[in-house]
Amino acid sequence: MARHVIWNGDTPVSTIVVGRNLANEFVERALSGSHRRVAILTQPPTESLGATYAKPLIAEGLSVTTMTLPDGEDAKQLSVVEDIYRFLNTSGFTRNDLIVGVGGGALTDVTGFVGATYLRGVPCMYVATTLIGAVDAAIGGKTAVNVDGKNLAGVFCHPEAVMIDVDTIDRLPENLKRDGAAEALKTGFIEDMRIVELYESDGLDSDLAEVIDRSVAVKVAVVSDDFTEQDRRAILNYGHTVGHAIESTTGRSHAESVAIGTVAAGAASEAEFSFTGAQRQKDVLASIGLPVEAVEDDPVAIRMQMNSDKKRDDDGLRMVLLRDFGIPELVHVTDATVRAAFAGIGLSLAVRDLDTEEDST
The missing domain is CATH 1.20.1090.10 (Dehydroquinate synthase-like - alpha domain)
Incomplete structure (x- = not known):
């Protein structure tokens, strides 16, 4: 298991955990705050996984509600954001509660956007379930929705933690591994050619644990060096x-x-x-x-x-x-x-x- 920390100056703001069998780690982190309620946001492909993460939280006495968003980029609409706001409001959410996004990059984008804007800020966590989310979208605190273009409206919101379970990503179909490789290779080209070499030698059979860990390490270092994208x-x-x-x-x-x-x-x-x-x-x-x-x-x-x-x-x-x-x-x-x-x-x-x-x- 590897842990990477994003820093804002001398202050740690977000921990990214890369490993296998992370359910216990997830529960410990969800229980570490004073949260009484947890909202788990999923999309159709991750509904069952969201339910899996909900069970131990319910067993610990937390009030857990779930909401399934539209699939893919369709989740990143202001109308969907409004639906989530209403869902949280009717569920009695306060600024001390927790929003968890279980899914790929589009899902974590909208989770962070809601976390940053509902009640001017509610803590959130991500469980990244796609390679493209694990190596890019879920890391770094940038959130966005689509308005007349890709990611036109957004805010910075760093989740308390990002959980990347390599076992889940290893089971992805080939097309989703290919999607993630596009962002992983980009990271390799700008900073770490070992990632490129892995794909050149092993293609989509590359060791995803190493690909993810190296990609996360690069992004964490760059984000910590330039926290709000000024340079x-x-x-x-x-x-x-x-x-x-x-x-x-x-x-x-x-x-x-x-x-x-x-x-x-x-x-x-x-x-x-x-x-x-x-x-x-x-x-x-x-x-x-x-x-x-x-x-x-x-x-x-x-x-x-x-x-x-x-x-x-x-x-x-x-x-x-x-x-x-x-x-x-x-x-x-x-x-x-x-x-x-x-x-x-x-x-x-x-x-x-x-x-x-x-x-x-």
Whole structure:
């Protein structure tokens, strides 16, 4: 079992536990506060697991209620958030009670958003049940809902603890392991090439305990160094500028969009910094079955959506690029670099397409 702690200066704010058979650890942490009530939020795939975690809490005398949210990204709607607020209110929840999210990245996103905003803050915990949640979404305190775009509204809310049971993730179907690999590989490219080497040698049969532990270690270190994303934390968005735009405009999954966005970022890095690893990135992503091109997608729609990227500032569009593996940098990008990024994923942008930037802001 491994424990990682996120720090805000000298103050520990969140503990991430990576291991197997974590039920007892979960109960101990849930009982460590003065909570009288626990709300367990699940989605259809995690309903039974949520019930499993509820039983020992009920046995300890806590009042436990459960609510099943819509599946996937459909949970990240303001209308769903309102439903949760009403559910908590009718259940008599106070600021001393506990909200537990059992599920993947979308579920932990909305759990944290509710935890931060209901009664101006209710403690929460996550049980991350997908690889993509374990290596990325559940770690770091960023929460969000979707409003006219991916993650447009959000707040920082660090859960008291994140439980990552490797046994649960080992049992995931191949497609969900592939989804998580997109984010794990991103982490490898920016900081820890051992993760990349694992996937290059073993593909989707890679040791997930090591993949998760290394990915969590990187994210915890980066978040502790830049708690509210003022500077270095932006490197965690490698591949996400184009990726989020693809996700918002095409309906592709987050993982597929990030994979394509990572290839685009590699091509942009090659144009901007003469980065030599772009083909290696593309090869390892493709080797595990992730898409690496977007030839059927609308380049103008994707480019316009990029204007809503949160890294954009008054001086224009910014992307995280690589000077080399392990050396990421957030930079303003030229039109030529954007065209190179699109060319890397099989899309073409004319100069007139880039001129839409002024009209869309």
